[in-house]
Amino acid sequence: xxxxxxxxxISKVLGKGxxxxxxxxxxxxxxxxxxxxLEKIDAFSLIKHETTVLRFxxxxxxxxxxxxxxxxxxxxxxxxxxxxxxxxxDKWIPMMxxxxxxDWWNQSIVILEYIHKTGFLHRDLKPGHFMRQKLQNKVVxxxxxxxxxxxxxxxxxxxxxxxxxxTTIIGSPHWISHHIHIGKEPSRRDDYISLWFIYLDTCLxxxxxxxxxxxxxxxxxxxxxxxxxxxxxxxxxxxxxETNIRKQIEDSHLPEKDKCLFLKTLHRIYCLSFQEKPxxxxxxxxxxxxxEFMTRTIxx
Numbered sequence: 001x002x003x004x005x006x007x008x009x010i011s012k013v014l015g016k017g018x019x020x021x022x023x024x025x026x027x028x029x030x031x032x033x034x035x036x037x038l039e040k041i042d043a044f045s046l047i048k049h050e051t052t053v054l055r056f057x058x059x060x061x062x063x064x065x066x067x068x069x070x071x072x073x074x075x076x077x078x079x080x081x082x083x084x085x086x087x088x089x090d091k092w093i094p095m096m097x098x099x100x101x102x103d104w105w106n107q108s109i110v111i112l113e114y115i116h117k118t119g120f121l122h123r124d125l126k127p128g129h130f131m132r133q134k135l136q137n138k139v140v141x142x143x144x145x146x147x148x149x150x151x152x153x154x155x156x157x158x159x160x161x162x163x164x165x166x167t168t169i170i171g172s173p174h175w176i177s178h179h180i181h182i183g184k185e186p187s188r189r190d191d192y193i194s195l196w197f198i199y200l201d202t203c204l205x206x207x208x209x210x211x212x213x214x215x216x217x218x219x220x221x222x223x224x225x226x227x228x229x230x231x232x233x234x235x236x237x238x239x240x241x242e243t244n245i246r247k248q249i250e251d252s253h254l255p256e257k258d259k260c261l262f263l264k265t266l267h268r269i270y271c272l273s274f275q276e277k278p279x280x281x282x283x284x285x286x287x288x289x290x291x292e293f294m295t296r297t298i299x300x
Contacts, residue, residue: 003074005111008070008081009035019046019147024084029071031086034069038077047071047080048148053146054082056269060118064142085131092132093205100139101206104130105199107141112195115143115279116188119153122146123186124281125194126175127202147196152187161273162187168226169233174214178240181233184274192278193269200249200262207253213239242270 003009008025011033015022020039027034027042039047051071058065066083073079089104096104108130115122122129124145133140155159166181169176179185179195201211216239218232221227225232238244249262268279 001077003028004036004074004079004081005070005072008036010036017046025081030184034063034081035057035084036064037080037082040079041073045078047078050145050147050149053149054171057118057146060114062111062114064107064161065115065142065146066144067140077115083142085133087132089127089130089141089170090127090133093127095201096202096206098206101199103139104141104202108143108195109280110192111141113145114276116152116191118156118253119151120149121152121186121188122191123148124171125191125198126172127180127198131200159187159275165228166229169228173218173220173225173232173236174211175184178237178270178292181228182236183228187274188278189269189272189274189276192272192280196265196269202279203254203258203262204252209252212244242266249299 001010004025004119007028011024011026013021013023020037023036025034025036026032036046037050039045043094048071051068054065054068058067060096061234064283065087068080068082070079070081081109086270122143124147125143129143129145131142131144133142152160163185167183169180169183170186171180171194175197176186177190177197179190179193184190197211200264204210205247213236216235218235220232224230246263248264249259252259253260265279272278
């Protein structure tokens with residue numbers, strides 16, 4: 001299979017995973033690049049679920065998410081054709097200025113809040129899922145990969161109760177919150193903590209540093225590491241403790257204003273309960289590395 005729906009031609013494979021294949025393609029009519037996801041129809045369908053979630057979010061007018069061009073079955077594959085983006089946050093960090101980092105945060109926190117307002121969680125936030133797009137000389141950040149997104153509201157539009165402890169994790173080990181490593185069900189707080197981890201790590205990388213647990217050589221290749229009982233999760237829970245992160249911030253080369261911001265927000269987000277709404281707008285965020293406060297300041 002090389003051409004999908006008589007309109008989209010596969011150019012090259014970008015990546016393969018346990019659930020499918022991601023390709024770069026081209027719209028034969030417009031000549032524009034597209035992203036194509038392929039999945040065997042006999043597999044558990046993340047693509048079908050992602051399509052359902054994206055359509056719901058689009059109908060809800062959520063900004064910063066991919067546009068679906070086509071979804072259907074071709075030969076023995078489910079196919080999802082959507083917006084193509086040139087690069088992701090993890091690849092763009094070396095080129096980012098302090099202002100760029102702040103701009104990414106401000107756009108991303110708005111996207112996340114809007115998604116949460118629809119009653120959905122992303123549950124797999126990581127640098128590789130934030131995509132950079134240049135539109136009319138303006139940089140726009142987008143969030144992709146909603147394959148494991150889930151609702152946190154029940155049929156009466158009330159927040160679900162915290163369920164029993166899980167036996168497996170949900171999300172990417174480096175970026176999930178400390179709660180997930182001990183089997184807790186993800187909620188809005190965990191999406192928020194993941195985004196905060198990415199923000200802190202991006203700022204640290206501009207100082208030739210990174211979050212402590214991203215430096216560890218823990219092996220995540222085996223499916224057994226998905227189990228909460230695996231020793232990797234005990235170690236990650238320790239590394240992601242408030243005490244450990246606080247020490248890394250204090251010992252870092254971040255400017256004092258940035259240290260103050262991260263230390264204050266660290267304590268607040270680590271106090272969030274399962275059903276609590278995250279503080280999307282509570283903290284004044286300023287130019288990273290301390291130039292200008294964007295809203296209100298925080299005193300240390």
